[in-house]
Amino acid sequence: MKVGLFIPCYVDQFYPGAAIACLQLLEKLGVDVVYPKNQTCCGQPMANSGFEHLTGGCNDLFIKNFSEFDYVVGPSGSCVLHLKEHLHNHDNPEIATTLSNKLYEFTSFLTDVLKVKSLPARFPHKVGVHQSCHGQRGLHLSQMTELVAPEFSKPGSLLNMVKDIELIHLNRKDECCGFGGTFCVAEEAVSSKMGKDRVEDHLHNGAEYITGVDMSCLMHMEGILHRQGSKVKVLHIAEILNGE
Amino acid sequence: MSEIQNTTNHADLAEVFNNDEARVDWHDETLWWIRSKRDVAVNKISNWEVLRETASQIKHNVLSNLNNYLQQFEGNAIANGIIVHWAADATEHNQIVLSILRKHSIGQMVKSKSMLTEECHLNDFLEENGINVIDSDLGERIVQLAKEMPSHIVLPCIHKKKEEIGELFHQHLGTPAGNADPQFLTETARQHLRDTFLTRRAALTGVNFAIAETGEFVVCTNEGNADMGAHLADVHIASMGIEKIIPERKHLGVFLRLLTRSATGQPITTYSSHFKRPNKGKEMHIIIVDNGRSIQLGREDFRNSLKCIRCGACMNTCPVYRRSGGHSYHNAISGPIGSILAPNLDMEKYADLPFASTLCGSCTNVCPVKIDIHQQLYKWRQVIVKNGYVPAAKTASMKIMDWTLSSPTAYHTAGKAGRLVLEYAPFMVNNKLNPWYKHRDMPEPPKESFGEWYKKNRK
Numbered sequence: 001m002k003v004g005l006f007i008p009c010y011v012d013q014f015y016p017g018a019a020i021a022c023l024q025l026l027e028k029l030g031v032d033v034v035y036p037k038n039q040t041c042c043g044q045p046m047a048n049s050g051f052e053h054l055t056g057g058c059n060d061l062f063i064k065n066f067s068e069f070d071y072v073v074g075p076s077g078s079c080v081l082h083l084k085e086h087l088h089n090h091d092n093p094e095i096a097t098t099l100s101n102k103l104y105e106f107t108s109f110l111t112d113v114l115k116v117k118s119l120p121a122r123f124p125h126k127v128g129v130h131q132s133c134h135g136q137r138g139l140h141l142s143q144m145t146e147l148v149a150p151e152f153s154k155p156g157s158l159l160n161m162v163k164d165i166e167l168i169h170l171n172r173k174d175e176c177c178g179f180g181g182t183f184c185v186a187e188e189a190v191s192s193k194m195g196k197d198r199v200e201d202h203l204h205n206g207a208e209y210i211t212g213v214d215m216s217c218l219m220h221m222e223g224i225l226h227r228q229g230s231k232v233k234v235l236h237i238a239e240i241l242n243g244e
Numbered sequence: 245m246s247e248i249q250n251t252t253n254h255a256d257l258a259e260v261f262n263n264d265e266a267r268v269d270w271h272d273e274t275l276w277w278i279r280s281k282r283d284v285a286v287n288k289i290s291n292w293e294v295l296r297e298t299a300s301q302i303k304h305n306v307l308s309n310l311n312n313y314l315q316q317f318e319g320n321a322i323a324n325g326i327i328v329h330w331a332a333d334a335t336e337h338n339q340i341v342l343s344i345l346r347k348h349s350i351g352q353m354v355k356s357k358s359m360l361t362e363e364c365h366l367n368d369f370l371e372e373n374g375i376n377v378i379d380s381d382l383g384e385r386i387v388q389l390a391k392e393m394p395s396h397i398v399l400p401c402i403h404k405k406k407e408e409i410g411e412l413f414h415q416h417l418g419t420p421a422g423n424a425d426p427q428f429l430t431e432t433a434r435q436h437l438r439d440t441f442l443t444r445r446a447a448l449t450g451v452n453f454a455i456a457e458t459g460e461f462v463v464c465t466n467e468g469n470a471d472m473g474a475h476l477a478d479v480h481i482a483s484m485g486i487e488k489i490i491p492e493r494k495h496l497g498v499f500l501r502l503l504t505r506s507a508t509g510q511p512i513t514t515y516s517s518h519f520k521r522p523n524k525g526k527e528m529h530i531i532i533v534d535n536g537r538s539i540q541l542g543r544e545d546f547r548n549s550l551k552c553i554r555c556g557a558c559m560n561t562c563p564v565y566r567r568s569g570g571h572s573y574h575n576a577i578s579g580p581i582g583s584i585l586a587p588n589l590d591m592e593k594y595a596d597l598p599f600a601s602t603l604c605g606s607c608t609n610v611c612p613v614k615i616d617i618h619q620q621l622y623k624w625r626q627v628i629v630k631n632g633y634v635p636a637a638k639t640a641s642m643k644i645m646d647w648t649l650s651s652p653t654a655y656h657t658a659g660k661a662g663r664l665v666l667e668y669a670p671f672m673v674n675n676k677l678n679p680w681y682k683h684r685d686m687p688e689p690p691k692e693s694f695g696e697w698y699k700k701n702r703k
Contacts, residue, residue, distance in 0.1 A: 009649070012694045013659045014687040019694035023702075035698050038652040046649075048603065048622065050629035051642040057650025137605035145283065146561065146609030148292035172276070176563045180602030185679040187600060189259040190567050192683035193268060194602075197567075223684030 003033045004066045006074035006103075008215070009041040011236075015215045018236035022075045022106055025242040029114055033073075036065040044082035048181045052086060059087055059096070067099055071113065075106040075238055077135020077213045084139070105139055106238060107213055111154045116161070121243045124164035128207035129156065130198070130221065131174040132214035141213060145174050155213055155237055162240060168205045175201075179220035195224045203232060210234045253596035258568035272566040274402060279560040281509025282610070289501070299498050300614035303551035306489050307541060313456040313489045314532065320459025321530055324521040331533045334364035340531050341366060341448065341481060342373055348479055348527075350375075350446045354437075356463070356470035357381040358450030359397050359554055360483050360533060362576040366448075378440045380469040382433055389416045395570025397577055398507045398556035403569050437469070447473030451484035451530070452516075452553070453499060457492040460520035461530065464503060464513035471517050481529045482519065486537050487550040499553060502612035506555040540588045545623045549584045551613040558607035558617055564600055573597060580607035584620040587628065595633035598624035656695065663689040 003026065007019045026033045042062065043055030062083065066072045074080050083103055089096045110116045135141045135155075142153035159165060178184070178194025185191075199221050202210050210225075210232065212218055218234040225232050262268055286292045306313055318328050331337035337360075345353060353370070355361065355377055367377050367388070379388045383400035387393065389412050394400030401409070410424035419432050449470040453462040461482055463470045474480040490499065496516075504510040522528035541547055559565045559579030570578035575586045575594060580601065586594035598621045607617040628634065648654045665672050666689040674681050 007694050009655070009659070013663060014690065016690050016692065016694035016697050020697060023698075035695075035702070037695055037699070040652055040655040041649040043649065046642050046645055048625070049638070049642060050599075050625035050634060051639075051646070052626050053630070054642055054646040057646055061650060061652070133602065133604035133606075137609065144606075144609050146606055148287055148289065174606075176602050176604035176606070178563065178602060180604075183599070183602050187255045187258060187564070188679035188682055189255070189262040190564050190600075191602075193262055193265070193567050194563050195684065197272070219687055220684065222687065223680065226685040227683060 001032060001070050002068075003031050004069035004072045005033050005035045006039065006042075006062075006066065006072050006079070007035065008074060008076045008079045010219070011075060011215050014219065015236065018075055018215050018238055021236065021238035021242040022073070025238055026073065028120075028242070029110075029116065031114070034069075039065045042079040042083050043086075044079055045181050047082060047086055048183075055086070056090070059089060062087065063089055063095055063099060066103075067095060070102065071109065072099065072103045073106055073109045074103070075213070075236060076215060077105045077132050077139050077141060078216060080105040081134040081138035105135055105141065105213060107155045107158055108139065108141055110158055110241075116158065119158065119161040119241055121161070121241050122163040122165075123240050123243050125208045126166045126168050126206050127159070127240070128168050128170060128202035128205065128210045129159065130177060130202075130210055130212035130214075130217055132212050132217045133174075133176050135213045136174055142174075158241055159211075159237070162243070165240070168202070168207050170201050170205055172201055177217045177220050179217050181216075184220060191220075192224070195220050199224050199228075199230075199232075203230065207232055209240075211237050211240055213237055252574075254568065254572050254574070254600040255596065257572035257574065258564075258600070261569045261572055262567065268567050270405070271403065271569060275560045275566045278399075278508060279557075279610075282506060282557060282560065283509075285505040285509040285511065289505070295498060295502055296612055296614050299502055299553075299612060300551060302490060302495050302498060303613050304548075306491065307487070307547060307550055310486060310489065310541065313491060314486060316456040317454055317459055317489055318532070320456070322459070324459045325528070326459065326521065327527065327529045329529060329531045331531050331535070333535045334533075337364050337483065337531055337533045337535065338366050338369040341483075342370065342375070344479060344481055344529055345370075345375055345446055348445065350479065352376045352378075352444050353446040353448055354378050354380050354440050354444040354473040354477070355384075355448040356450065356465060356473055357384055357400075358448065358483055359394075359577060360450060360485055360535075361448065362394060363535065364483075364533070365576075366483075378437070378444070380437055380440065380467075380473055381465070382430065382467060382469075385433060385437070386412060389413075393571065393576060395578060396556055396559055397554050397579075397581075403571065437472075441472045441476050444473065445477055446479040446481065447477035448481045448483065449474055451482050451488050452503070453490050453496060454484055454488045454530075455491075455493050455496070456489055458520065460493075460518055461488075462496060462500075462516055462518050464500075464516050466508075466510075466514045468515045471515055474517075474519065475523075477526075479527045479529070480519070480522065481531065483531045483533060485533050485535070487552075503553055503555055506557040506610065506612040536589045540585070543588065545627075546584060546588065546620055548615050549581070549588075549617075549620060551615050552581055552585075553613060555612055557610040557612065561606045561610045562601075563604065563606070564602065568600070573600070580617045580621070581615070584615075584617060584624060587624050591628060591631060592633050595628045598622075598628060656693075659693055663693070
């Protein structure tokens with residue numbers, strides 16, 4: 001099995017630690033994983049702003065970089081969802097469909113393809129889990145509080161394999177953090193208020209760390225924590241799962 | 245009454261709303277409490293998701309055969325003795341109401357909750373024509389006294405604190421200054437409305453469901469105000485959008501179970517009143533209104549928005565709505581559903597609304613008729629951009645982004661430059677010109693990108 005590692009642009013540029021943790025954990029789990037160096041961005045920032053028609057270049061590049069792999073794995077529910085819903089190729093629609101079918105968000109690749117049952121990780125801290133909306137409601141990584149349906153959580157099941165971790169309760173289990181791509185600047189007032197409220201829920205319930213499957217939400221909450229002078233840190237879930 | 249709301253957009257109005265953070269917290273908690281009540285209520289129905297799917301399919305059938313159902317409804321209503329009118333738009337609707345009132349020389353009317361009449365700005369029109377209108381729904385009455393639009397389709401004055409309502413009643417209804425006891429204020433409103441009900445000869449109600457099979461219609465209220473108005477008046481006018489049709493009476497068993505559980509967490513509305521024919525010596529009119537709905541029906545991507553039964557659940561769950569208030573949407577119908585309905589009516593005026601969302605998808609999940617609201621918000625963004633209703637600067641920046649991200653070389657150069665700027669010239673980014681920085685710090689730039697790390701450490 002040959003896996004292509006898809007690292008979203010802002011993770012590449014700002015959070016290399018999260019990407020390294022993904023790579024190392026996949027390697028530890030015996031996966032033959034390669035990072036194609038010419039990748040850039042999935043095109044979501046443009047598409048969500050109403051400019052999906054300008055994402056042709058990003059689509060072509062993504063297809064060029066990743067078509068050869070058996071699976072493509074990315075540590076971001078949001079970017080993966082965008083590609084699954086919107087990746088297309090005008091001349092060869094099938095190549096885009098085939099590729100998006102073998103595209104996985106990092107935690108669901110661990111639970112659904114590798115079927116990981118145990119991890120050698122230990123993380124003796126109180127951790128709040130942020131349910132990033134696109135991973136949760138878009139990719140169904142975990143059950144949604146709006147629905148009358150049985151509980152499950154793919155990221156949660158992996159975190160429960162980590163020794164000595166304590167997952168905290170949140171008052172609002174799956175409220176949006178307010179990042180929303182360009183929403184965070186276009187609607188600055190509401191976005192930052194949503195972020196403050198989300199962070200407050202974690203702080204109030206005693207989190208030492210906030211984790212999740214999407215670095216973009218975590219970046220948003222980190223920006224607020226940092227401004228408040230809080231000692232609470234954000235970590236991508238891969239960094240916890242890859243911990244010794 | 246809505247002129248200040250036409251001059252600006254959601255982001256600006258929401259920023260003003262957020263100047264009072266304690267109020268935002270109060271508004272957010274109030275609506276979250278209603279969302280929580282909804283959660284408790286729906287979890288008591290084990291086949292809730294089946295019920296939603298059933299309702300969605302029934303409405304799908306209605307929208308696919310709307311012309312037939314409307315004609316069937318009209319025929320049966322006429323046979324029942326109801327006078328049926330057709331209105332192509334808001335102007336026609338308002339004219340029909342006025343002509344009915346003029347025919348009977350009626351100068352005063354009582355009106356129960358109808359979002360359609362808000363959409364048509366009926367009150368303003370009738371006031372201009374010398375007709376006095378009193379809203380009998382308590383929340384509507386409060387916003388009417390305050391000369392405001394409803395901020396929520398089910399809870400019109402949810403943005404008002406009880407102290408503000410006390411002050412309003414003190415000014416308009418003569419209650420003692422400083423009295424904000426909800427029980428007392430409600431009783432005062434009730435006494436005032438009692439007189440209104442007894443003296444008005446015409447009553448206008450909305451329509452929640454119009455049944456094609458029988459030609460009857462159902463009006464749902466918690467206060468019984470629609471019944472009080474309609475039964476005491478000589479003339480009952482019911483205004484309905486063309487999408488209010490359901491095929492058969494038995495389908496009410498699906499919709500009535502969904503409506504109020506979704507709206508407020510109640511098992512059913514206190515009054516779900518069936519109107520079938522006028523009482524002896526009285527008149528009953530139905531005005532069937534299009535006002536842009538058939539255009540929306542023709543938009544394949546947005547057609548499903550017409551399934552809406554106006555429960556307001558999408559507003560209560562929306563984290564943006566809760567923190568921006570209904571008036572920020574500068575439209576009669578606010579929140580996520582308003583944001584997908586309004587651009588159909590005026591794409592330029594409401595170009596901002598589909599962008600007033602993080603696309604979190606919670607609205608879609610609570611919707612009792614399974615409208616794909618957040619997907620439609622995304623699709624409206626594409627339509628609005630293609631029609632040129634976004635600022636030129638945004639288009640220019642998106643083209644630069646496209647150029648940078650389509651080329652690995654340009655991307656790597658820009659990425660490195662960006663990180664260098666953050667490391668050595670953070671003032672270039674961390675300043676008032678960057679909206680991010682107002683309440684949030686930028687991430688600390690790492691020494692190297694993952695790509696650079698990978699090149700050194702693998703192969």
